[in-house]
Amino acid sequence: MNRAFLKKLYKYLKPYRLFLLLSVMMAFISALITLYIPLLTGKAVDCVLGPGKVDFAGTFGIMARIALAAVISALSQYLMNISNNAMAGRVVRDMRDAAFSKIERLPLKYLDNHPYGDLLSRVISDADQFSDGLLMGFSQFFTGLVTIFGTLFFMLRLDFKLGLLVVVLTPLSFFVARFISSRTYRYSRRQAEIRGKETAFVNEMINGARVTKAFNREERVLQDFSGINEEFREASLKATFFSSLTNPSTRFVNNVIYAAIAIVGANSVMKGLLTVGGLTSFLSYAREYTRPFNEISGVVTELQNAFACAERLMDLIEEKPEKPDREDAVTLINPEGKIDIENLSFSYSDDKKLIEDFNLSVNPGQHIAIAGPTGCGKTTLINLLMRFYDIKYGSIRVDGVDTLMVTRKSLRDSFGMVLQDTWLKSGTIRENLIMGDTSVSDEEMIAAAKACHAHSFIRKLPKGYDTYISEDGGTLSAGQKQLLCITRAMLSKPSMLILDEATSSIDTRTEIKIQEAFHRIMDGKTGFIVAHRLSTIREADLILVMKDGNIIEQGSHEELLAHKGFYNELYESQFAGNAT
């Protein structure tokens, strides 16, 4: 726990500092009153000396005070608890929100390179762990401190020398706690690591459960799991056991201190320096005094774990977001769709160039098809057109304006995009189609769905457009999901369109009909079409054949066929008979 970390933490705590103040105040009050109650009971006992020697008036007075003190103490404790609760809960909630909105703003480069499971566990489990630790810390730390100083004060007042003895012996307890907690930390870390490993494995196997079954791999997978599970059990056993050592060990140290007080105190009594009653009070205070040490040492162990989690969360929150739009960025409004790509070079990592010196000029209304083998840079080009990744060398201009000078929102707004990966959000079909644009009327939506041949199957779903689909589209077929994605893109009324294998799972008859619809909508608008199926792209004005990041051929379908090059080879392969 370094200073910088605490400072960051304070930033999140600051809005709730009133709760913090209240909590500390209430901790103070409740701890003091809790110490005061034994004093009252002691006084009450003094009023009840023996038969006939009972001061009933005094007893009743004290009883009333005990009741009052108990109520006040309980009230302040409750106030402390709920302000701690509110504080811990809200601080962590704010951090979670910050982490999520950071995810929404992180460059894709970061997201593409980090396992989702890890990011997920930061936002969910780490946040929860931190919240638990924080709550425990707040509720025991301050009361503990007040109790320590309170009892110390009472003890020193009762017998200064004995009090000093306690003060001198105290570090022993800390020493033991520290010794154990440093070990605990190591084992906890190991436990957390293996837990992460196990979670990743479970995550992967749940996603691949169907394949496991298809390959009869259940038993082997279970064996692998057992291995990790056993590893986790061992680590968990060590972590759990070592963390549970703290309490008994410090308790033992406290018992030693207690015995020392008893011996030294008894000698004082024999020398007439202390009364028996004094010794009794002293001993009970010694108990009270050492208890919070136990608790605090426990809290410290817990907090170490919590802070480790919080740091992982903070790291995510502090990750550099996507570079914001330039201040002088312009807004694209219904661009004509002229696109110029000049000297574009790009790579994800430094060692491998993906696109090199790419030049292309597209006139408004032209439809450009991109063909070529996998890994030729088609998807990368889309990443750059949409500015999912920023260009380093060369430029892409829309209507003559460099896309780096345009706001991302307006740039992406002017593109409609249908990707190979048919992602749908969990929600109703309607929510998936309008994507937050409430200005879309039902009529428009249905018209678009009809044009994309999605209406007929949507209508057959249990609740039509209000059918809830879970993540990944549930039992919808791959083709149906694509139809939804296409309708979604159509409804956004883009000026330009990007179709990346958008119709690969749709039968060609439907595809032709959809293309008619596309053509109607795309009339006069610029479009990029990526497809393996050459029937999908033959109508394009210009076909680019890409290989290893370069355009190796370009022209219309007929021109390319006449050219007898790579395109022709691809084209012929679909007619070629099989070997038999």
Add this chain to the structure above:
Amino acid sequence: MQNLFRYLKPYRTECLLSPLFKLIEAAFELIVPLVVASLIDKGIAANDGRYVLKEGLILILLGAAGLIFSLTAQFFAAKAATGFSALLRHSLFETLNEMDFSELDTIGTDTLITRMTSDVTQIQNGVNMFLRLLLRSPFIVFGAVIMAFTVDVRSALVFAVLIPCLAIVVFVIMKVTRPAYRKLQEKLDRITGKVRENLTGVRVIRAFHMEDRETEDFTGMDREYASGVERIGRISSLLNPLTLVLVNLFTAALIYTGAFQVDNGFITQGALVALINYMSQILIELIKLANLIILISKAVACADRVGELLTGENKRKNNTLDFPQKKNGVPYISFENASLRYEGSPEAALENLSFMINKGTVTGITGGTGSGKSSLVNMIAGFYAAAEGSVKINGRDIKDIDEKALRERVAIVFQKNTLFSGTIGENLRWGDPEATDAELWEALKVSQAEEFVRKRKGGLDYMLEQGGKNLSGGQKQRLCIARALVKKPEILILDDSASALDFATDLKLRTAIREMEKSLTVFIVSQRAASIMHSDQIIVLDDGKISGIGTHAFLLRENGVYREIYNSQFPGDAE
């Protein structure tokens, strides 16, 4: 949640010893006041320094013995709790393995993951704490009450009233918080889902600039979750203060009764002090217990969720029928009026299918989007059972065939290409753990993956990241096909699994497969007419029904749907 107890069984000894040792430690703790009393009464009264020292050393000894017992107890508790949760996770994983496709369709990934991880952790903590404090706290509480009765029955009646009051408080709070914790975990599921979804769909979300809306959505869910946490907090926070008030009020009552008892000479002042001490011992113990109770109601809520997953009795049918042998005069594979209905869907996905397939043939399956192509091949692999009619292999209903035996002979390559983290070789050996490197290369050659695997650093030892993220879509598909080939199946199903391949590669792949074992029966599901037109027979599906079966030439002539599909891809050929 009762069904979880059986996982504690192997740790019966630990479960008994841990609380027992805790108990012994507590007993030592209860002796301490007696030793101190004798130190004061005998040692100080007689001014005997040696006696004081002796009693002091006894105190230390008691502490040391307590330490040993308590450490042993903690160890047993930790061993039982971690062992228990390991068994539980293992059993959950087995359940996952036993789920059939319909169950996998309906249960969400997020909830499966949280249940197997965070829920089990909560239960483990609960068991651990429960074992540690199970006997200790009640022992001290009841011990104190009994001791109080030995001191003075009349005053002890105060204790007798206090205990039920405390029990009610504890009971009510547990009763209220248990369902609340459950709801809370469900809200956590939703948050988890939201984050996952935003990670997987980041491109679409950015393309539609939904970032702010999604953040708003998330904030809303998060707010709900956080306020849920706070609400539970407000209830469980009551526990400590309420105990405090109750115990202190009863202390006042005790002093009140005690005062009369002392006044009447029934008890001494010292006895009253003892009674008050017992009361404060109860208080200290109850405060510890309160934290435990919060932990336990959380654990119980989680145990309920986990228990639900485990209630499904072993659904795996114990079909003992081995893969049937070839019988003369009986078709290899036959569909007889087979229909398929998905769970929760009102309409049949496939209706009344009847056809026969001969061994060693290639069957193409095509049809419109959502026409049931994948459903059909999934039935051949036995993933979904026919609702009506039957699917037979060598004359025996697939339903009766042992699943393992069936899947050893049927290899299916799914539309969605799933690979696992590990080397390429490890992934391929899913097909056959015993396969030699040469066999793997052979499969890679057929699946047209040899070239790119050779180029990768380490070849077969090239490490794939989770889900094969470091490969392109087409490369993943080819590895998935190779994995199926390594299995050396009798029936090979390619469910639109070459969609990311260009036509040239697709052709090479099909040709290579044809040149393999002559007895291999192949099903190719595809949108591409080119991929299936050379099959021995083609099944054309339309809206869950068979529209036509036959060769390319036959269908082109007789089947309107097929003709339309073909012409849409080869417009030049249209006569």
